[in-house]
Amino acid sequence: MPTIIEKIFQHHSKDDVKPGNTIWLDVDLRTARDFAGAQVVKNLLENYDGDYVDDASKTFFTFDCNAPANTIGYANNQQICRRFARENGIKVFDVNRGIGSHVVMEEGLAYPGVTAVGTDSHFNILGAIGAFGQGMGDVDIAFVFKTGRTWFEVPPTVKVNFLGMPDARWSAKDLALLCVKELKGKVLGKAIEFYGEIVDKLSLAGRITLASMVTEMGGIIGFIPPNKEVIKFCRERSGREIEAIAADRDADYEMEIDMDVSNLQPLIALPGSPANVKRVADLPSIEVNSIFIGSCTNGREEDMEAAYNVVKGRKIAENVMAKVVPATREVWSYMLEKGIIKEMFDAGMIISHAACGGCASGQLGMTGKGEVQVSTSNRNFRGKQGDGDTYLASPETAAASAVAGYITEVDDL
Amino acid sequence: MIIEGRVWVIEKDGKLIDDIDTDMIYHNKYLHITDKKEMAKYAFSNLPGWQDFPQKARKGDIIIAGENFGCGSSRQHAVDCFISLGIEAIIAKSFGAIYKRNAINSGLAVLECKDIDKAGLKNGDIIEVNLDNGEVKKNGKIVAKAKPMNPVQAAIYRAGNLFAYAKSFR
Numbered sequence A: 001m002p003t004i005i006e007k008i009f010q011h012h013s014k015d016d017v018k019p020g021n022t023i024w025l026d027v028d029l030r031t032a033r034d035f036a037g038a039q040v041v042k043n044l045l046e047n048y049d050g051d052y053v054d055d056a057s058k059t060f061f062t063f064d065c066n067a068p069a070n071t072i073g074y075a076n077n078q079q080i081c082r083r084f085a086r087e088n089g090i091k092v093f094d095v096n097r098g099i100g101s102h103v104v105m106e107e108g109l110a111y112p113g114v115t116a117v118g119t120d121s122h123f124n125i126l127g128a129i130g131a132f133g134q135g136m137g138d139v140d141i142a143f144v145f146k147t148g149r150t151w152f153e154v155p156p157t158v159k160v161n162f163l164g165m166p167d168a169r170w171s172a173k174d175l176a177l178l179c180v181k182e183l184k185g186k187v188l189g190k191a192i193e194f195y196g197e198i199v200d201k202l203s204l205a206g207r208i209t210l211a212s213m214v215t216e217m218g219g220i221i222g223f224i225p226p227n228k229e230v231i232k233f234c235r236e237r238s239g240r241e242i243e244a245i246a247a248d249r250d251a252d253y254e255m256e257i258d259m260d261v262s263n264l265q266p267l268i269a270l271p272g273s274p275a276n277v278k279r280v281a282d283l284p285s286i287e288v289n290s291i292f293i294g295s296c297t298n299g300r301e302e303d304m305e306a307a308y309n310v311v312k313g314r315k316i317a318e319n320v321m322a323k324v325v326p327a328t329r330e331v332w333s334y335m336l337e338k339g340i341i342k343e344m345f346d347a348g349m350i351i352s353h354a355a356c357g358g359c360a361s362g363q364l365g366m367t368g369k370g371e372v373q374v375s376t377s378n379r380n381f382r383g384k385q386g387d388g389d390t391y392l393a394s395p396e397t398a399a400a401s402a403v404a405g406y407i408t409e410v411d412d413l
Numbered sequence B: 001m002i003i004e005g006r007v008w009v010i011e012k013d014g015k016l017i018d019d020i021d022t023d024m025i026y027h028n029k030y031l032h033i034t035d036k037k038e039m040a041k042y043a044f045s046n047l048p049g050w051q052d053f054p055q056k057a058r059k060g061d062i063i064i065a066g067e068n069f070g071c072g073s074s075r076q077h078a079v080d081c082f083i084s085l086g087i088e089a090i091i092a093k094s095f096g097a098i099y100k101r102n103a104i105n106s107g108l109a110v111l112e113c114k115d116i117d118k119a120g121l122k123n124g125d126i127i128e129v130n131l132d133n134g135e136v137k138k139n140g141k142i143v144a145k146a147k148p149m150n151p152v153q154a155a156i157y158r159a160g161n162l163f164a165y166a167k168s169f170r
Helices: A004-010 A032-046 A073-087 A102-104 A123-129 A138-147 A172-183 A204-214 A227-236 A302-313 A329-338 A338-348 A394-403 B036-042 B077-086 B099-103 B150-160 B162-167
Strands: A022-026 A029-031 A059-064 A091-093 A115-120 A132-135 A151-152 A157-163 A191-195 A220-221 A255-260 A267-269 A277-279 A290-293 A321-323 A371-374 A389-392 B002-009 B062-065 B089-092 B109-112 B126-130 B135-140 B140-144
Touching: A004 A091, A004 A132, A004 A157, A004 A191, A004 A220, A022 B150, A029 A032, A029 A138, A032 A073, A032 A138, A059 A073, A059 A102, A073 A091, A102 A115, A102 A123, A102 A227, A115 A123, A115 A138, A123 A132, A123 A204, A123 A220, A132 A220, A138 A151, A138 B099, A157 A172, A172 A204, A172 A255, A172 A267, A172 A277, A204 A220, A204 A227, A204 A302, A290 A302, A290 A394, A290 B089, A302 A321, A302 A329, A302 A338, A302 A394, A321 A338, A329 A338, A329 B150, A338 B002, B036 B077, B077 B099, B099 B109, B099 B150, B150 B162
Parallel strands: A029 A059, A029 A115, A059 A091, A115 A132, A157 A191, A157 A255, A191 A220, A290 A321, A290 A371, A371 A389, B002 B062, B062 B089, B089 B109
Antiparallel strands: A022 A151, A267 A277, A267 A389, B002 B126, B126 B135, B135 B140
C-alpha cells in the first residue's frame, strides 16, 4: 500500500507509481529564486520560441539569496528575472519578502498534498507541512515552467520512529542534528516519514527545522504528517479546505528505523560536515568570534524568540559578532511587534532584513579565515559560509555562545 | 553506446573522496556567472588538492568519484563546469540526488558503480564504458560493472539534453 510520497504522486501522475519507476509528475507550484533564476530564463529563451510558461498563475520568482543584491552580478540576474516575469505575467516575491520556501507556505501556495519545485536545494522543506517539494537545477525548472511537469524516479520510503521523550532541554535543531548523524548513509535518495510523540509535539517551526535538514541526511524529502496546528495554518493561508495525506496503515516501507530520543540533548555539528555531531557539553572550551541566527532551518518566529529569551537582559560578549537574519518579512514584523528587535539590539546583536544570509554568500553571515562561527543554518561544508570554521547548532545554543564568548549550552550560561 | 576516455581518480591518500559537495566543485562565489564557457575554469576550484583540475583536464576525460558526489546545493553550474571542460562522464559510487538529475538533464553521462574503487584505476588510465549495460573495461578486460542508465536517462542522453528530448516526445 502507498506511502505518503506515493499517494501524492498518484494524485499527480498517470504513470505506475512504484519505487524505482521513473514517472512524469504534474507540478502544482513552480518557482525559481534569484540564484539560478536568470539561468532558468536563459534556458527558456534559448530553447523555445515564445509561449514560455505553461501557467503563469502557478509560477513565481522568489528572491532570497542576495536580497537586495550585494553584487552587480546578482543585481543583473534579478533584473533579468523581473523583466521576464513582467513580460509573462509571473508574480515576483521580491527582495523584501524573504526565503522563498517559507514564503510559499505563508502565502498559502504550498499546502498538504501539493507538488512544488524550486531552485533551492532545501525546497523539500515543504515536507514539514506534508507537501512534496523538491529542489532542482535550472534546466529542470525551466522545463517545469514550460510544461508543468517533470520526470521523477519514485524513491522508496524509510519510516523513522522516534521513541521516548527527552528529559533534558532540547530543540527541533538538536533532533535534526541527531537525525543527520544517525540517518546519513541510510537514506540516500530515499523519502522519509517521521513518527513518534516528539514529532506530534513539534510546532510548525520545529517541523520546518527537521524537514529542512533531510537534504543533509541525503534524503529526497522527509514528511511529517500534519497535526491540527499545521492544518489550521494551511487552511487559513490558502483559504482552502485542507485534507492531510496520510500513509496507509500497512504502507510498504523499504526499512523502519527506531531511534531513541529520550537522551536527546543540545547538539552541535563540528566544522566540515553536518554529520559530525557531538554533544555541546562534551566540547572543550572553544572561543567564538561570531554567531549567525537565521536561514530556512532556524529563521522562524519561534527561533527568534528562543534566541531572544537567552539574550534579553544580557550582553553579547565583547568581540563577538551576533548576526540575526529573520527568514521572512512576517517574522521580522513579529519581532518588531514583540519587542524582540529592541532587546536583541540592546544586547549588541546585528539584525538584518529577511533573506537567506550567509548560506548563499548573502548580505550577512560570511566568515573570515580563522573565524569561529556558531550558525543555526544547515550546512557547514568547508568554504560554504566563508573561510572560517562553522559549527551548526540551535538558536538557543548560538545565543548562549554569543553571550558567553565560547561555545556553551544555555543551561551552563 | 560505448564511450572511451582518460580517467581522473578523485582521491586523497589513496581513497576516493566521499561527499564532494557542490561548493567544492563550483564555489558559490562564482554563481553569478551565466556563461557556461567561463564556468570551466572554476571546476573543483574549492577541492583541496584538485584546484588545478581545469588546467589538467582534456576533452573526453572521465571522472571517477566516491559516495554522494555532488551533494549540497542545486546549482547547475556544478554540472555545466564539467561539460564546458569537455568531461565525457562521471562514474561515482553514488550521487547527490539533485546533482544526478542536473547531469542527466544536461546530457552528461553519470553512472553509479558501488565497486569502482576496486577497479584498480589510476589517473591517466584509458577506460571504455558501455552506457547500455554499465560495463567498465580497461585494456579490454571488465574491471567494474556500473548500474545501467534508466530508460528516461538513456533517452535524454541520446537526445542530447532534456529540452531536445522533450521536443522529440511531445
